[in-house]
Amino acid sequence: MTASLAGRVHAAFPGQPVGPLRTLAGGHSGLTYTVAVGERRFVIKAVPPAERPVGRNDMLRQARVLNALAGSPVPVPGVVLVDEAPPAWFAMEFVDGAAVEPVLDEHDVPGALAAARMMGAARVLRRLHDLDVATLALDAPAPRDASAELAQWSRTMRAVPDELRPGSERLLRRLADAVPAGLPPVLVHGDFRLGNMLCRGEQAVALVDWEIWSVGDPRTDLGWFLLFADHRNFPALGRPVAGLPAEPDLLAGYLDGAAALPAFAWFGALCRMKMAAVMGHNLRRHREGRIHDPDQERLPPTIAAMIRSAAELLE
Numbered sequence: 590m591t592a593s594l595a596g597r598v599h600a601a602f603p604g605q606p607v608g609p610l611r612t613l614a615g616g617h618s619g620l621t622y623t624v625a626v627g628e629r630r631f632v633i634k635a636v637p638p639a640e641r642p643v644g645r646n647d648m649l650r651q652a653r654v655l656n657a658l659a660g661s662p663v664p665v666p667g668v669v670l671v672d673e674a675p676p677a678w679f680a681m682e683f684v685d686g687a688a689v690e691p692v693l694d695e696h697d698v699p700g701a702l703a704a705a706r707m708m709g710a711a712r713v714l715r716r717l718h719d720l721d722v723a724t725l726a727l728d729a730p731a732p733r734d735a736s737a738e739l740a741q742w743s744r745t746m747r748a749v750p751d752e753l754r755p756g757s758e759r760l761l762r763r764l765a766d767a768v769p770a771g772l773p774p775v776l777v778h779g780d781f782r783l784g785n786m787l788c789r790g791e792q793a794v795a796l797v798d799w800e801i802w803s804v805g806d807p808r809t810d811l812g813w814f815l816l817f818a819d820h821r822n823f824p825a826l827g828r829p830v831a832g833l834p835a836e837p838d839l840l841a842g843y844l845d846g847a848a849a850l851p852a853f854a855w856f857g858a859l860c861r862m863k864m865a866a867v868m869g870h871n872l873r874r875h876r877e878g879r880i881h882d883p884d885q886e887r888l889p890p891t892i893a894a895m896i897r898s899a900a901e902l903l904e
């Protein structure tokens with residue numbers, strides 16, 4: 590596939606010197622490479638061979654949201670070229686910056702700088718949610734409401750072995766009994782966190798990894814983002830970072846004086862359940878031999894903590 594894709598990339602830039610495709614570390618959807626074209630550098634994202642272009646592998650969908658956000662207050666890489674011929678791929682600008690998740694990644698970012706970046710990310714998220722989704726050329730599916738989110742992640746949770754998810758059935762029942770009314774739908778990133786934000790110094794220069802964007806309730810993005818503010822949400826995984834803003838501080842930065850969001854605790858619980866379900870799913874795949882990642886064995890304390898703290902939020 591790399592040789593075939595390289596040929597297509599070369600053909601897309603006629604008359605220009607095109608370097609080799611180099612795998613980009615950290616790319617988790619499809620195939621992700623960097624390539625030098627003359628004096629410029631691009632990121633190439635392509636559908637893997639023998640994979641259907643759906644979900645995380647739908648490159649045209651990713652390119653579409655990036656194009657829709659070009660020139661908006663939300664910083665994203667610019668799309669340079671889209672090749673729709675199967676298997677589809679697109680080229681976007683390479684943005685120089687660091688993406689660091691303060692409480693989970695190994696890093697040497699000072700606490701004050703990490704704090705400034707997190708507060709900046711909260712403001713970027715608000716700018717994203719303030720966009721008029723009706724004016725964006727997204728060709729988006731129908732909006733996902735809280736019930737749809739709960740249904741999807743409940744299925745994922747219930748596919749995890751019982752012993753890995755203590756207390757989850759009671760949590761799922763309580764969530765189902767208290768589904769809140771929706772807010773006007775917005776563009777939702779789906780995995781909004783500092784680890785998906787390229788920064789230079791304190792400045793956010795590009796929000797990346799748009800594989801699972803949708804149109805839905807803004808509280809799903811916000812609840813997910815706030816999870817990463819406190820290392821205690823991730824037993825055996827997280828590390829304390831001095832000076833990092835607490836969840837209420839980030840929430841206040843997002844609201845910027847606006848009225849509090851109704852039923853936000855429910856979405857905080859939903860996002861904790863989602864995190865537990867995702868981790869349980871990944872650990873199950875490792876134990877079944879579908880992937881080999883011994884680091885997944887560190888997840889059980891965090892899975893249990895997510896379920897427990899989600900239940901506490903619903904009290």
